[in-house]
Amino acid sequence: MRCRRDRPGRPRIDPRDLWSEALAGVLARPVRSALTTLGTVLGIGTLVITLGVASTAANQIVGRFDALTATSVTVTVPSPRPGSDSPPLVDWTGAEAVERLAGVVSAAALADSASTANVQVRANEVVAPGELTSQTLAVVAAGPALPEAVRGTMASGRFYDGGDIGRHDRVAVLGDQAARLLGIDDVRHAPAVFFRGQSFTVIGVLGGFRREHRLSTSVILPPTTAADRMGLKHVTHVLLNTSLGAAQQVARQAPIALSPGNEDALSVVAPPDLSKARKGVQGDVDGLFLVLGLVSLVVGAIGIANVTLVTVMERTGEIGLRRALGASRRQVAGQFLAESTMIGLLGGVTGAALGIVAVVCVAGAKEWTPVLDLRLAFGAPVAGAVVGFLAGLYPSLRAARMEPVDSLRAAS
Structure with missing residues (x-):
């Protein structure tokens, strides 16, 4: 030692x-x-x-966070007061404006109302005694980019395009559940649906909804057709899909892009901050x-x-x-x-x-x-x-x- x-x-x-x-x-x-x-x-x-x-x-x-939830933004637009001559806060071209924002992957405008939430819809004009010939479905209007906005796929036929909208064609796309309830599984023969005394040609069935599942039981009309025949003139929702991590930024910028000067009147639902x-x-x-x-x-x-x-x-x-x-x-x-x-x-x-x-x-x-x-x-x-x-x-x-x-x- x-x-x-x-x-x-x-x-x-x-x-x-x-x-x-x-x-x-x-x-x-x-x-x-x-x-x-x-x-x-x-x-x-x-x-x-x-x-x-x-x-x-x-x-x-x-x-692990649900990527769909983390990238989904919904902008709710208040409807104009009855009898008001003021222009709508968001028009049908608003989705095109918001698509130019950085981080936006897809966007679509949507219109619905309480008066079209429960509509008796039939798949034929023949009324057979003792048989259920109609279903209570919602009728909505949507822009042509709706399939991308709800991340759905066309189960049959096609979705309407700018030509159908410009011509005010009486065409309709059914949600997959609505088509099943009405017994329509093939649109190659141009089946029709009838409600409120009018007929609409079914050109497609939209399924695989990953958001806005309520649309699976709806009849979806082009904006011009819905405005002419159902009174659905004003946009009530704008559905946005963003890149992962861009939802918070898009949620702040979307109201300004949709309605400059009136952005405070719009409400935005965005996912929580992941951090x-x-x-x-x-x-x-x-x-x-x-x-x-x-x-x-x-x-x-x-x-x-x-x-x-x-x-x-x-x-x-x-x-x-x-x-x-x-x-x-x-x-x-x-x-x-x-x-x-x-x-x-x-x-x-x-x-x-x-x-x-x-x-x-x-x-x-x-x-x-x-x-x-x-x-x-x-x-x-x-x-x-x-x-x-x-x-x-x-x-x-x-x-x-x-x-x-x-x-x-x-x-x-």
Whole structure:
């Protein structure tokens, strides 16, 4: 053992020897040291798993968040007051204006009203006694870009185009559920539907609605036809689909593009900010499991303190002999502090390693991308060492207070 004189008659132990003695003390009872380290392993491991899994799960929110909901924006337009001569806030060309905004993928204007929400619609003019010949359906008007706006597909036939709108053609497109209720599954022979004493040729069936599912039970008319024959003249909704991440920006700009100067009169429904959702979930998960990790750390610290105290009691003879040979109280306390700190450090390293492996395994099982903070990986062993140091304070101070004579007498 290398020693230097701290003051006359009092040797000072070299720090390398101090840690060598501490390591020897830890390895002298490997089973006890391993069981003592287990508490710290559990505490540090729980903290690493908690923070790692929480960060990984929060990172998946954007990916797991329903992309349809995250990119759907709806602008609601109030209808003009009855008898008012003021122009509508949004006309049918408004969808074209809003499509020019950055981040807008598709847009379509829609018109509906309470008077056309429940219309008796028949698929033929023949009324057979005792048979149900009509269905109560909604009649709406929509722009030609509606299939893209609702992210639907044409199950049969085609959707009307600018030519049908310009000619005021009496054509209609049925939602897939409406077509099923009316018994129309093929539009190649130009079936007709009848309501309010008028006939409309069915040119297509629209299905696969991923938004505005209510349209699946509706009769959809061109804007000009609906205005002429059903009184649906004014746009009531504008449906927008945006790029992922652009919904908030589009929601702020769309009312201005649709109705400059009257944007405050329009109401916008936009998805929540994903960054806030991510932070909220991560905060909730962290708060829930962080308590478990802290409890495990406290249990580990108590275990280290108890075992270190027992070790002090078992090694009173060694302590007395060291004091008799000139070791100071500080040196005795330092040796036991070094042992408890080493146990905590070993627990921190082992717990951090096991925690990182657990995070990677959970992410792999869920097919997620693991997210680990390097500060957490390197800070966990330091936290374990701090826990071990704090846990060994009292036993070390108790060992330092022992008098050489009393320690040797107790050992004999």
